[in-house]
Amino acid sequence: MTSESGLMDGLKTVLRRDLRVSLRRRSDTFSTLIFFVMVVSLFPLGVGPEPQLLRTMAPGVLWVAAMLASMLSLPRLFADDHSDGTLEQMLLSTHSLAWLVLGKTLAHWIGSGLPLVLLSPVLALQFDLSASATGVLVLSLLLGTPILSLVGAMGAALTVGLRGASVLLSLLVLPLTIPVLIFGAGAVEAHNAGLGVTGHFSLLGALLIVTLMAAPWTAAAALRISME
Amino acid sequence: MLKLESVACTRGARRLFSGITHSLAPGELLRVQGPNGAGKTSLLRMLCGLLAPTEGCVLWRGEKLSAQRDTFGHDLVYLGHAAALKDELSPLENLLDACTLGGHPTDAAAALAALRSAGLRGHERTAARRLSQGQRRRSALARLALCQAAPLWVLDEPFNALDATATAWLSGLIEAHLQRAGMVVLTSHQEVALSAAQQQVLKL
Numbered sequence: 001m002t003s004e005s006g007l008m009d010g011l012k013t014v015l016r017r018d019l020r021v022s023l024r025r026r027s028d029t030f031s032t033l034i035f036f037v038m039v040v041s042l043f044p045l046g047v048g049p050e051p052q053l054l055r056t057m058a059p060g061v062l063w064v065a066a067m068l069a070s071m072l073s074l075p076r077l078f079a080d081d082h083s084d085g086t087l088e089q090m091l092l093s094t095h096s097l098a099w100l101v102l103g104k105t106l107a108h109w110i111g112s113g114l115p116l117v118l119l120s121p122v123l124a125l126q127f128d129l130s131a132s133a134t135g136v137l138v139l140s141l142l143l144g145t146p147i148l149s150l151v152g153a154m155g156a157a158l159t160v161g162l163r164g165a166s167v168l169l170s171l172l173v174l175p176l177t178i179p180v181l182i183f184g185a186g187a188v189e190a191h192n193a194g195l196g197v198t199g200h201f202s203l204l205g206a207l208l209i210v211t212l213m214a215a216p217w218t219a220a221a222a223l224r225i226s227m228e
Numbered sequence: 229m230l231k232l233e234s235v236a237c238t239r240g241a242r243r244l245f246s247g248i249t250h251s252l253a254p255g256e257l258l259r260v261q262g263p264n265g266a267g268k269t270s271l272l273r274m275l276c277g278l279l280a281p282t283e284g285c286v287l288w289r290g291e292k293l294s295a296q297r298d299t300f301g302h303d304l305v306y307l308g309h310a311a312a313l314k315d316e317l318s319p320l321e322n323l324l325d326a327c328t329l330g331g332h333p334t335d336a337a338a339a340l341a342a343l344r345s346a347g348l349r350g351h352e353r354t355a356a357r358r359l360s361q362g363q364r365r366r367s368a369l370a371r372l373a374l375c376q377a378a379p380l381w382v383l384d385e386p387f388n389a390l391d392a393t394a395t396a397w398l399s400g401l402i403e404a405h406l407q408r409a410g411m412v413v414l415t416s417h418q419e420v421a422l423s424a425a426q427q428q429v430l431k432l
Binding site (some may be wrong): 017100 | 276277278280299301302303306308309310312313314315316321325326328329330333355384403
């Protein structure tokens with residue numbers, strides 16, 4: 001199966017399967033969301049109701065919380081498939097493993113990244129962000145969270161089957177996502193300072209494209225090694 | 229068709245087996261025997277290309293497995309120790325996905341018929357986590373009824389947790405596959421009467 005439709009078939013099958021699973025087991029998505037809301041809400045309570053300070057902090061806080069929240073469900077990206085045997089079947093599939101990994105990553109983002117993006121405008125209210133700054137924030141998260149899932153997939157593939165994988169995974173993935181944090185939070189800060197945001201968005205977009213090209217193949221190779 | 233050339237396996241510091249040379253022709257069944265921990269599952273995973281042999285090589289149609297990863301999957305059905313079912317999904321959804329990923333896509337009607345022949349009538353749309361151990365195994369094995377075009381079946385303890393009816397059903401499937409000039413490699417602790425003429429035993 002080397003034709004384009006064949007590739008898409010595998011991706012679609014895995015995507016549909018994982019979305020079904022996360023729809024029937026919603027606790028993962030909810031715990032990610034609740035964690036995000038909690039962390040973000042703790043900051044205004046902790047630093048006090050100084051509007052100018054909150055406005056300055058908002059992009060960083062929301063971005064760091066989104067990064068930590070998306071780490072929560074990451075260890076299960078391949079661990080569940082590993083324990084129930086479906087990962088072996090994916091490795092033996094006639095479809096390209098990288099495309100199957102891409103399908104899984106996409107499902108992971110829809111289940112844990114996209115809800116964060118959609119919820120962020122509500123949380124931005126707590127920080128008194130202006131409507132336009134909120135728009136920039138949402139857009140930066142929309143570009144940035146898929147990168148977190150893609151880089152996370154590489155880490156999850158490397159640590160699948162290891163004991164204590166979740167801590168190791170965060171230590172492995174978080175440093176790699178620092179550029180996303182800098183340009184994501186930086187876009188909102190630049191907007192607040194009255195500077196243009198195109199540069200930040202272009203860099204985020206470039207990062208997304210590069211990880212989209214590299215991460216599925218790297219993760220697929222890592223999975224084959226981890227499964228030996 | 230399937231050939232093992234002085235295959236050895238080392239896991240960690242332990243040598244599980246070495247110097248295994250064997251070949252399997254169409255219509256033949258290979259039963260791998262050995263005590264717990266002898267490396268039966270490791271050998272089966274090598275036959276599928278999931279595990280690279282420490283020494284030696286596995287040949288399929290005269291070529292190394294590592295060189296034909298894209299096409300070999302189409303020739304193979306591997307059912308491992310775990311049933312490869314998603315707990316949240318029904319046997320029907322699991323079966324359709326497994327067949328698509330295995331390169332033998334099928335439609336819902338055929339999948340339903342396969343599940344019913346496996347004795348899962350009335351459970352086709354129950355979440356897999358509500359099924360018993362034997363029903364989960366039947367649901368995984370139903371794939372064999374749909375993937376008859378794949379010449380090589382590698383089955384890890386397929387008779388585990390099956391009752392008498394299901395054992396007879398599975399034996400029938402295996403015998404029919406051998407008569408179609410298919411090949412079957414399996415491990416089994418129980419002595420299951422398979423009336424296949426070409427039966428080989430490999431002791432680890």
